[in-house]
Amino acid sequence: MPVPTPYLRVDLERLRRNVRRAAEDAATARVRLRPHAKTHKSLDVARLQLASGAVGLTVATVGEAEVFMRNGCTDVLIAYPLWLDQDRALRLRDLADLGRVAFGVDSVEAAARAGRLLGGSGVEVLVEVDSGHHRTGVLPEDAGRVALAASRSGLPVRGVFTFPGHGYAPGEAAAAALAERTALRAAAASLTAAGVEVRLLSGGSTPTLSASLDDPDSIAGQPGAPERELRPGVYVFGDAQQWELGVVEPADVALTCVATVVSVREGHVVLDAGSKALGADRATWSTGFGRLLHDPDARVVQLSEHHAVVAWPEGGTARRPRLGELVEVVPNHVCAAVNLADHLWVQEAGGMRPWPVAARGANA
Amino acid sequence: MPVPTPYLRVDLERLRRNVRRAAEDAATARVRLRPHAKTHKSLDVARLQLASGAVGLTVATVGEAEVFMRNGCTDVLIAYPLWLDQDRALRLRDLADLGRVAFGVDSVEAAARAGRLLGGSGVEVLVEVDSGHHRTGVLPEDAGRVALAASRSGLPVRGVFTFPGHGYAPGEAAAAALAERTALRAAAASLTAAGVEVRLLSGGSTPTLSASLDDPDSIAGQPGAPERELRPGVYVFGDAQQWELGVVEPADVALTCVATVVSVREGHVVLDAGSKALGADRATWSTGFGRLLHDPDARVVQLSEHHAVVAWPEGGTARRPRLGELVEVVPNHVCAAVNLADHLWVQEAGGMRPWPVAARGANA
Numbered sequence: 001m002p003v004p005t006p007y008l009r010v011d012l013e014r015l016r017r018n019v020r021r022a023a024e025d026a027a028t029a030r031v032r033l034r035p036h037a038k039t040h041k042s043l044d045v046a047r048l049q050l051a052s053g054a055v056g057l058t059v060a061t062v063g064e065a066e067v068f069m070r071n072g073c074t075d076v077l078i079a080y081p082l083w084l085d086q087d088r089a090l091r092l093r094d095l096a097d098l099g100r101v102a103f104g105v106d107s108v109e110a111a112a113r114a115g116r117l118l119g120g121s122g123v124e125v126l127v128e129v130d131s132g133h134h135r136t137g138v139l140p141e142d143a144g145r146v147a148l149a150a151s152r153s154g155l156p157v158r159g160v161f162t163f164p165g166h167g168y169a170p171g172e173a174a175a176a177a178l179a180e181r182t183a184l185r186a187a188a189a190s191l192t193a194a195g196v197e198v199r200l201l202s203g204g205s206t207p208t209l210s211a212s213l214d215d216p217d218s219i220a221g222q223p224g225a226p227e228r229e230l231r232p233g234v235y236v237f238g239d240a241q242q243w244e245l246g247v248v249e250p251a252d253v254a255l256t257c258v259a260t261v262v263s264v265r266e267g268h269v270v271l272d273a274g275s276k277a278l279g280a281d282r283a284t285w286s287t288g289f290g291r292l293l294h295d296p297d298a299r300v301v302q303l304s305e306h307h308a309v310v311a312w313p314e315g316g317t318a319r320r321p322r323l324g325e326l327v328e329v330v331p332n333h334v335c336a337a338v339n340l341a342d343h344l345w346v347q348e349a350g351g352m353r354p355w356p357v358a359a360r361g362a363n364a
Numbered sequence: 365m366p367v368p369t370p371y372l373r374v375d376l377e378r379l380r381r382n383v384r385r386a387a388e389d390a391a392t393a394r395v396r397l398r399p400h401a402k403t404h405k406s407l408d409v410a411r412l413q414l415a416s417g418a419v420g421l422t423v424a425t426v427g428e429a430e431v432f433m434r435n436g437c438t439d440v441l442i443a444y445p446l447w448l449d450q451d452r453a454l455r456l457r458d459l460a461d462l463g464r465v466a467f468g469v470d471s472v473e474a475a476a477r478a479g480r481l482l483g484g485s486g487v488e489v490l491v492e493v494d495s496g497h498h499r500t501g502v503l504p505e506d507a508g509r510v511a512l513a514a515s516r517s518g519l520p521v522r523g524v525f526t527f528p529g530h531g532y533a534p535g536e537a538a539a540a541a542l543a544e545r546t547a548l549r550a551a552a553a554s555l556t557a558a559g560v561e562v563r564l565l566s567g568g569s570t571p572t573l574s575a576s577l578d579d580p581d582s583i584a585g586q587p588g589a590p591e592r593e594l595r596p597g598v599y600v601f602g603d604a605q606q607w608e609l610g611v612v613e614p615a616d617v618a619l620t621c622v623a624t625v626v627s628v629r630e631g632h633v634v635l636d637a638g639s640k641a642l643g644a645d646r647a648t649w650s651t652g653f654g655r656l657l658h659d660p661d662a663r664v665v666q667l668s669e670h671h672a673v674v675a676w677p678e679g680g681t682a683r684r685p686r687l688g689e690l691v692e693v694v695p696n697h698v699c700a701a702v703n704l705a706d707h708l709w710v711q712e713a714g715g716m717r718p719w720p721v722a723a724r725g726a727n728a
Contacts, residue, residue: 001451002449002451004426004427004449004451004452004728005728006727006728007728038669038670060669060670061670062368063368080626080636080670081626081627081634082626083624083625083626083636083687083688085366085368087365087366087368088368106627107627107628107687109687109688110626110687113688135634135666135668135671135673136626136627136634136671137627165668260447261447262444262445262446262447262474262500263445263470263471263500263501264471270445270499270500272444272447272728273727274727275643275645275700276700276703276725276727277727279639279644280643280644280645280646280697280700281639281644282644282646302499304499304529305402305424305699305700305703306402306424306425306444306727307499307500309499323447323471323473323474324447324449324473324477333644335669336639336640336644336669339640339669339704340703340704340725340727341725342725361640361704361705361706363370363637363638363640363641363670363704364368364369364370364371364636
């Protein structure tokens, strides 16, 4: 029985290659990888990453941490400024029985509150620093103050982290990687000045990965230096955003949405993969709502819940897919597409095998 | 135990009122309602709609039809131009044992193919017509040709349908409703000319609902006239798009995403509801990625997977929510938000009750 379209297809060979390449590059730079599991939400992919030398996983929510820690991962960072209530604190305490857990704080209030609810649990915190994305995180010079509040309230402070999300724009990756390491070093100095030891500088994203590994002033791996850790997520699969940012080639894209052409007219074809399969993400610099893996001229120009309208530039000569034909769509943002599916489908010798999206919807 | 944020909260009183109002307005206009269940994907909401006189449900996929028909709904229209393979044809045959099923065709090829795979099953088709949205559907004057292909291949033709999606823009609803009825009447004439009887004219959407019910030339309900049916979906809950289109007032919005303020700085606050809870939909005319139910000045100005950055116009005097406070976010597009959740949470006397999102992810 064929898998009915639309479905997400994983190219296992490409996935393994993407995982291996990043692991090798990080090892060469003496940097630890803690891949962000929000991208794949899959125990199968997490196992590949951990087997390739990843130090642990990054997640965004307590719910994601629960899925991975209850299934064998013993070291998880929740790279998010949690605001704890009694219930979330209890859940974190339970996780601390399963392994090493840390999460983010970006205010004195959140740090002090977390200390009251979690003191003595073994759960650690990292101070989140704003390195230019201007979303969450404190200014580097304020990191010591937050770290001190955590430390005084009884919470072990592991170090500082940031997300260089401003690297998600054409030509901005190198500058964002530089801003990241500048901010992390300044934040570390702020902690040291406050009398809080810094054991870890954590950063990273897929667009900035290469620039971050290429730090000429790196002291990573030197005796006495804090650990340096990067948290890329999308690198395992790639997506149309990374393609358009020049971070991946189409030949690296390891996840596509297989869709059927259901309607054809003069100017376009319509696929049965809409925003409920691909996600509706579209950056200001994206050239469409998604692309076709095997046709670089094609663009998803209009997206509804169950319709992707695909068009081509005028005068193009590429063969248009016909009614009933299957095509592979590269989603703009693979994390969003994966979170909409119950399974990823992996081609194997004996047929298609489903990989459960174990942490799908684990938003809380 | 409180429900951890982010979660989707349903205001049952408002939901019931929205369902009742549409049912009464449709009855007055002698028009049948076949609400689109893609919005709620919920058996609980479907039961309210059917109890209020809805003639059946609309869905977008065979998978959604399966969920609703296996749970008591006996009349479903798949308002989508399916391209059938053996597997989908078998699934449709199984559904025909449970009740009345119809789906869309918008080409001679799809109609003929469906006839070969489904002839004698009792499954019916409607010809999809393009009334100006320019996505799927044939031109009205070509509808007879497609209907004839279906009919000749042994498929009963119920009539014609269209989706006036071009009504999803400020000030366009009345024109789109007019375009819809003009197109449906022209398509009906095309079927009649081809010798195919027209029993149903189906259209509708939430923005155009009021204008469609206000048709001065309506012959709905007159002896010998085809049935007139409308398929609104979003009306049950409302969302920020409908709010900004002027279709609903904030006091009508029956579904919100309850989120916690996790980070605060001078210019904005950050909530723990991101695109994985709200959906990333943003129309060109939307003023943000979502709004706060109780603060019309606030806008979600930046959205990541687990962060909604909320800001206010400069000089505004509204009180900003504080760290740890709960706020209610109105998603831009409620269909997308619902499809990301496993449950909707309904406040009842005894506490919060979960309603399963039974058809979540039923894309195929």
